Amino acid sequence: MIIGLLKDTLPERRVALLPTNVKHLVDRKTTILVETGAGAEAFADDSAYSEAGARVVQRNEVLEQANLLVQVAEPDVSLLDQLQPEQIWLSEYKPLWHISLVKKFADLKLTSFSMDTIPRTTRAQAMDVLSSQATVAGYKAVLDAAIHLPSFFPMFMSAAGTIRPANVLVLGAGVAGLQAIAVARRMGAQVAAFDVRSAVKEEVMSLGARFVEVEGAKEDDAAGGYAVEQTEEYKKRQQEAINQHAAKANVVICTAQIPGRKAPLLISKEVVADMQPGSVIIDLASSTGGNCELSEDNKTVVKHGVTIIGQSNYPTQMPKDASKMFGTNVSNFLELLIDDEGNLHLDFNNEIVRGTCITHQGEIYNERVKSVTA
Numbered sequence: 551m552i553i554g555l556l557k558d559t560l561p562e563r564r565v566a567l568l569p570t571n572v573k574h575l576v577d578r579k580t581t582i583l584v585e586t587g588a589g590a591e592a593f594a595d596d597s598a599y600s601e602a603g604a605r606v607v608q609r610n611e612v613l614e615q616a617n618l619l620v621q622v623a624e625p626d627v628s629l630l631d632q633l634q635p636e637q638i639w640l641s642e643y644k645p646l647w648h649i650s651l652v653k654k655f656a657d658l659k660l661t662s663f664s665m666d667t668i669p670r671t672t673r674a675q676a677m678d679v680l681s682s683q684a685t686v687a688g689y690k691a692v693l694d695a696a697i698h699l700p701s702f703f704p705m706f707m708s709a710a711g712t713i714r715p716a717n718v719l720v721l722g723a724g725v726a727g728l729q730a731i732a733v734a735r736r737m738g739a740q741v742a743a744f745d746v747r748s749a750v751k752e753e754v755m756s757l758g759a760r761f762v763e764v765e766g767a768k769e770d771d772a773a774g775g776y777a778v779e780q781t782e783e784y785k786k787r788q789q790e791a792i793n794q795h796a797a798k799a800n801v802v803i804c805t806a807q808i809p810g811r812k813a814p815l816l817i818s819k820e821v822v823a824d825m826q827p828g829s830v831i832i833d834l835a836s837s838t839g840g841n842c843e844l845s846e847d848n849k850t851v852v853k854h855g856v857t858i859i860g861q862s863n864y865p866t867q868m869p870k871d872a873s874k875m876f877g878t879n880v881s882n883f884l885e886l887l888i889d890d891e892g893n894l895h896l897d898f899n900n901e902i903v904r905g906t907c908i909t910h911q912g913e914i915y916n917e918r919v920k921s922v923t924a
């Protein structure tokens with residue numbers, strides 16, 4: 551099998567495979583073509599790919615010869631016309647948010663896989679880009695907040711007076727939220743966190759944060775551990791609890807998401823107006839509507855003296871280690887598609903291959919994506 555590694559389009563700076571991953575795949579008897587400059591933004595130059603056993607070539611050659619094309623994010627529209635029906639596409643292309651792209655892949659009779667639909671099972675953990683990239687996002691969100699906050703995170707007692715530690719409120723305690731809690735605690739902040747899933751309470755507390763309790767959340771075992779839409783009554787109580795904590799917070803890190811749905815609105819514009827001037831809100835959910843009513847995706851705005859940063863792609867700001875994790879996830883997934891002789895082997899009996907496939911033989915294959923397009 552020939553695997554073609556494409557260069558993503560800026561502002562995406564990550565690369566889907568680093569030279570170390572390429573070496574591993576070459577050892578598995580595959581041929582790797584790398585588009586020239588593919589890893590440049592992630593500090594992996596062409597010579598490192600060549601040394602790892604890849605052939606570094608122009609984009610056209612990759613597109614013409616590869617059986618499987620891989621990159622980090624969704625393809626540019628201009629690329630779609632150059633894809634061939636028998637090719638396989640692999641990236642994190644967020645099919646639930648890019649339905650027209652899914653339809654285009656189906657029309658083109660391309661088999662496509664999207665890394666963000668990998669089942670969240672123990673077996674698939676080593677391929678789980680949502681977790682690895684959320685780890686980066688939670689970490690970087692706290693650093694960004696600290697840079698924009700006009701105060702310290704840790705407590706200081708000095709001859710020049712006592713500085714109180716910053717109050718950080720984390721909304722949503724999934725992978726990104728838990729990482730944000732851990733980093734904010736290490737930086738000396740006092741942290742409170744809220745999530746609709748009561749199962750995370752112990753994890754939050756074990757990281758040294760307080761868990762904001764709101765009774766009566768709806769949980770659904772069938773949701774695979776994900777949050778589900780809540781009742782109006784619960785949302786009202788939740789809102790009151792969040793409002794109280796937000797008013798005291800210097801930093802609010804918003805990470806609450808519901809897969810395939812608009813992000814829950816947790817910080818209204820009235821709550822922002824009640825916050826202390828100089829406070830910072832980081833909204834990791836900004837690309838799916840945002841947890842804060844005033845956040846704007848990919849923008850930093852100041853409202854009522856509060857800095858609001860809408861940023862759903864922190865991993866691209868840390869391309870080296872984010873690519874290291876992403877590349878390992880991709881390489882582990884590719885192993886499932888390769889037989890002992892390095893040939894393509896699509897085994898749809900494998901639940902991970904099945905769960906990650908979005909289009910196949912001109913049809914939308916993934917049931918969840920199909921239900922959204924119906």
Ligand code: NAD
Nearest residue numbers: 670671672675681722723724725745746775777806807814
């Ligand atoms: P996510 O990015 O989908 O959402 C982030 C958090 O927001 C979640 O904890 C969610 O409960 C929370 N949330 C949603 N609506 C909310 C609301 N109205 N108010 C407050 N919080 C709200 O989550 P994720 O980090 O991708 O994790 C999702 C699930 O997958 C979790 O159960 C996690 O433990 C599980 N998971 C499993 C594996 C594995 O076994 N391989 C790996 C990673 C995560």
